[in-house]
Every structure is written in C-alpha cells, then in structure tokens.
Amino acid sequence: MLGGSAVRGCVAVDDSLVLLLLLPPATGVNLCATMSVFMKICCFVVNALCLPFHILKALGLYNAYKRVFPFCVHQISVKYNKQMYDKKKELFRKVSDFSRPGGQLTILEIGCGSGTNFEFYPPGCRVICTDPNPNFQKYLDKNMSVNDHLVYDRFLVASGEDLSSVADGSVDAVVCTLVLCSVNSIEQTLQETRRILRPGGAFFFIEHVVGEESTWTHFLQHVFQPVMNYFGDGCEINRQTWKQVEAAGFSEVFLRHIQAPFFILIRPHIIGYAVK
Numbered sequence: 001m002l003g004g005s006a007v008r009g010c011v012a013v014d015d016s017l018v019l020l021l022l023l024p025p026a027t028g029v030n031l032c033a034t035m036s037v038f039m040k041i042c043c044f045v046v047n048a049l050c051l052p053f054h055i056l057k058a059l060g061l062y063n064a065y066k067r068v069f070p071f072c073v074h075q076i077s078v079k080y081n082k083q084m085y086d087k088k089k090e091l092f093r094k095v096s097d098f099s100r101p102g103g104q105l106t107i108l109e110i111g112c113g114s115g116t117n118f119e120f121y122p123p124g125c126r127v128i129c130t131d132p133n134p135n136f137q138k139y140l141d142k143n144m145s146v147n148d149h150l151v152y153d154r155f156l157v158a159s160g161e162d163l164s165s166v167a168d169g170s171v172d173a174v175v176c177t178l179v180l181c182s183v184n185s186i187e188q189t190l191q192e193t194r195r196i197l198r199p200g201g202a203f204f205f206i207e208h209v210v211g212e213e214s215t216w217t218h219f220l221q222h223v224f225q226p227v228m229n230y231f232g233d234g235c236e237i238n239r240q241t242w243k244q245v246e247a248a249g250f251s252e253v254f255l256r257h258i259q260a261p262f263f264i265l266i267r268p269h270i271i272g273y274a275v276k
C-alpha cells in the first residue's frame, strides 16, 4: 500500500497504515530502535505487574484457576459465537463433504471446552469430545442436551498432543477452535490430528494469531502476552499458527486470514480447513 524508497517505518498508526511516512532513512532506523526499546520496557513493566501471578504459579496455586476457567470460556463463547456465527456456519457447512460413502461422519474435537461448536455440526454425526481440563464436563453436558441432533461418543480427558486412545485413521474430521494458542506443541497436535484422520479426512480450524509486524496489534500482543497467558489458561496471543498448519503435511490447505470483530489482542484470526 505504501511504497517508495522514502518510506521508513516500524510502527503502525492502526492495523493497516505504517506510521513513519517519508522520513529520512536515519530517522526511520532510529525510531525503529526506539520503538523496539519502548516495547521491551513495556514488556518488562507488564511482566513486573504480573509478579503476583508468577509467584502463585511457582507455588502451584495457579491450578485452582482451571476450575474457574470453564465458566469464563462458557460465558465468552456465547458472545464469540454471536459475533462469528456466519463465519462458523460457512466453515462447518463444509464438514458434511467429508462424510463416508454411507453418509456416516465422525468428528473429533480437540480442546472442545464447553462444546460451543456443537450447534454447527450436521445432524446425526458422531462427536468425540476431548479436552485436558475435566472441569468442562458440566458445561459440555449442558451443550449436549441442547444439541440433541448429534450422537455423542465420549468425552476424553486428553491433550491434543496425546490422543493415543484414538485409533489411526478413525475419524473423518478434526476440529480445533481457539485451541492451538494454548497447546504446548502445535506440531505434535497437528501430527496427532493427521494420525487419527482417515485419508481424505479434514482438519477444521479457527484460531486467533499474531498480527502483522509493524502494527499496534503486534506491539500490544507482545506487551500483554503475560496477562493473556494467565487469564487465558496458557493462551499465547503471539503465535504464527498458520505456519505450522501449512507445514504439517496436509495435501491441501484452505486458509484465510481475517480480522474478527473482537478486541485488538485477539482480532487477527485464521480460518479454514486442511485435507489429509
């Protein structure tokens, strides 16, 4: 959008415009360095403010939050679904394309949380729910009873990195929404995803990701990363998740970058599906 040798910049006014226009090169470089130092200072300050959380975690007390987190996710996901309704509807409409010849469709959801995606799945499909946090059970049960158009197989308390109780090539679709920001290893989770998918099956995802470099989003995501990490139960808002999805060895990847209608730290999203 902005070109020419006179353009120098490292920070954005908003998420699309580079701030430093038509500055002499040396000024641009100096400002870049200044912004980098400014970001480091901000990161340091926010980290220092998080000290009580660091201490709670070191003492092993942070785990208590895992009991509260499902309540937070449940509340937030209702609002999230309202804002993302059309996007989810459009994406999950594709899931039926991956049914077996007889029409059977088995979906496994990684990090299913409260089961916020159930309403988008096609009637009659079999759903295997997985999440490492067993405290979601109560909210899952609620969503299962509301969405009685599906057949629930089981709730597996497991992380996406280890789905060893699920057989190779046994599911038609794997779903991950707002999960790859929290897993310990995206690579391992995607490896497990490919293992359990049948050939020709598909992996569906909606994930928030890091914003473009040189934007305020990128800057703020780095500064507020520690806060989001604690409140989001391990969520990392500055991941380039699309790179791992594209490198995971799927035969085809249909991925779009979108700006979701949420607050700046989780606005950049990727959405799409990848075929095994």
Ligand SMILES: C[S@@+](CC[C@H](N)C(=O)[O-])C[C@H]1O[C@@H](n2cnc3c(N)ncnc32)[C@H](O)[C@@H]1O
Pocket: 073, 077, 110, 111, 112, 113, 114, 115, 116, 131, 132, 133, 136, 158, 159, 160, 161, 176, 177, 178, 179, 182, 183, 184, 234
């Ligand atoms: C923000 S919530 C999203 C829940 C749900 N997918 C949704 O869209 O509402 C993140 C979820 O990822 C789960 N999670 C965290 N670490 C995980 C891991 N290593 N493997 C699988 N799920 C994980 C959390 O327990 C939580 O349910």
